[in-house]
Amino acid sequence: MLAQLNELTDRLRDIGDGPNTQPAFLVGAELARIAASMSWDSGLHLAAQRYYSLAVQFAKVGGDATFAASTLAAFARHCFDLGQPGDGLELVQLAQYGARRAASPRLRSLLATREAWAYAQTGSVQPFRRAARLAEDHFAEDDPNGVDQNAHGLDVAELYGVLGARWRDLSVTSAQPQQARHAQDYIGRALVLRDPSFVRNRAFDLIGLARAHLVTAEPDRSCELIESALPIAATWSSGRVGEKLRDFYRESQRFGTSPKVRSTRDAVRDVISA
Template sequence: MPESRRTKELPATLLTDPEMIDACRVRDFARVFRLVKARAGIYPSMIARQCELTPSRVGEVIAGQRQLLHMDVIERIADGLRIPGHMLGLARREWETPPALAEREPPGPLHPPAGLRPLAALPGVEVDSILALAAGAKPSPSTLQALRSSIEDYWRHDDEHGGETLRPAVVGQLRYVEGLLKGRRPTPMQNGLYGIAAELARLTGWTYFDARQYQQARAYFSEALQLAREIDDHPFMANVLACMSLQATYQDKPADALALVSAAQDQARFASGATPRVRAMLAMREAFAHATLGDRKATHDAISEAHSQFERIHEGDSDPAWVMYFDEPKLIVDTGIAHGRLGEAAIAEPLIADALVREDPANQRGRAFHALWLARTQLQRGKLDQACHTAMEALVPAAAVSSERVAGHLREFYEQLAPYREVPAALAFEARLRAMLPPPGQRTPSSIRT
């Protein structure tokens, strides 16, 4: 049906009303049309237009003078009024899967380099000239501090809105710092620039990972490793390897995930700068890998190690800035997720619920992830109504952040509801989902942040 002819969604309260369900079941369109008029404000003339019927025919149906029996007409009514197919004894309609949950093809490969890029490799003479001038400048300690501060801003923006929109700025800054690295500078300054470039490369990789563009993510993570190796920053190398391990769990490559986190722990053992917080974070990533493999004992052992290391944290620890996100709520929610990956929903549910209450409201992506994990565990425990309610709460932060990983979690939960499509709670969730998450090309700030 052309977009211009579509009407608003029927309210969830109408689709879940027993009278409406019964009227649809027996295909009593006189009752259906009367309910649509009374409860949704869609009048006969509008019904006729939406369903490609004549107004007189709709009037005859409402008056009980005509029945609608032809399948093509019933399908037009389902599509025109957005009545789920199963309510009318039809197959699931194409529009019932919200466009926001449709799989999106990733863009073609961008071929980021495996190592540092020479200035000549950058596109455009003008850009080369500008960066050459920048490389000739003499950065000061305040330059390093400004760059580190901008990285903190990038990470905050990534949590609140997703990394896709900030990626061009991050890549531009990465190129700028790589240009500065071409000059000869005192060792402390040069090492500081290498560290900043490594963090920018990791952040770029993270934005690709969050967009589920895994090949690009791996290339930038590899570049971050190379930059960190230049200055023997073993804790940071452990951090990058931990990111790559997490990506492997998303790619359903648990053996790779375990190998990568084991390498990360080797780097941490080699480094004097690996604080208890760093070791706790790495142990939790190990738990994720074991849980994905289905190894219950190894998962429980890794969880215990994470909590043991976390208990050793002291206020005076010199934790690197990049690990400060791993606080107590994060430890608890990750513990719940690890149990959830093992199918231990009864253990996972209260842990995730507790952490969600204490999570920073500004971390939109985290709140969306964790609420969907909570909904998943509730569904596994047979708490359908509660699971759908939790998932509806997750839609608010999910709509506010641009993240294909969030969309993937939402899609998985949506697919897990397939056996319950006719249950009122599931119908209400689907209606809310379509209302809050319009097709990606139609999103506007006002439509995704209500």
């Protein structure tokens, strides 16, 4: 796939105006975005950033503002994963401005979740609440039976899962552990609504909910959730799921005197070290 992208990129440098010009750039944008996601999953973060930038450039030349916006949203998420909320927020705001006329309610909802993500990482409680509320409001405006290729991954379960994880982040960065109760509520709803075939997403939900229970000092419940996640999480232990398990392992250390916690941490260590 990378070879195809490189070949297409070389060809696009010399392409002239014509009926196939914009479609060719949009194909390049799609390939670049896939390459970015693959690089991210492999831990190749600089490569991921280059491919995201390339995808946005191609989408703009191809005249698809909404694809550019959704790619910027993915790029922002990568920044958040690296602990760069300022950079991520700039990308989100660029996406919101660029797609202000063309974005569907669901895409606006997706962008609002990314904005909330930035505020959660900086402990900005009121801006976070505003952005999270907007994410739900925009989603409610959308046709539940409609299809938006630029926000196709955002169903109601994903919305609740993402917002729940952000409430957990906010509870830590704002030093307000009680905010994690919101996280438990939202992620709990996501687990109920999640399509059973979305196994990887379910693993994220379970790990996120477990980490929220650590914040509220409920290590036994946290360990129960992690143990239910491990059989499915092990498949993706080398990627982002593994990173979340490492977060749990680090955060659970303060409860390490508990036999239950020690046992669960040993099980997690076996998975992330495999």
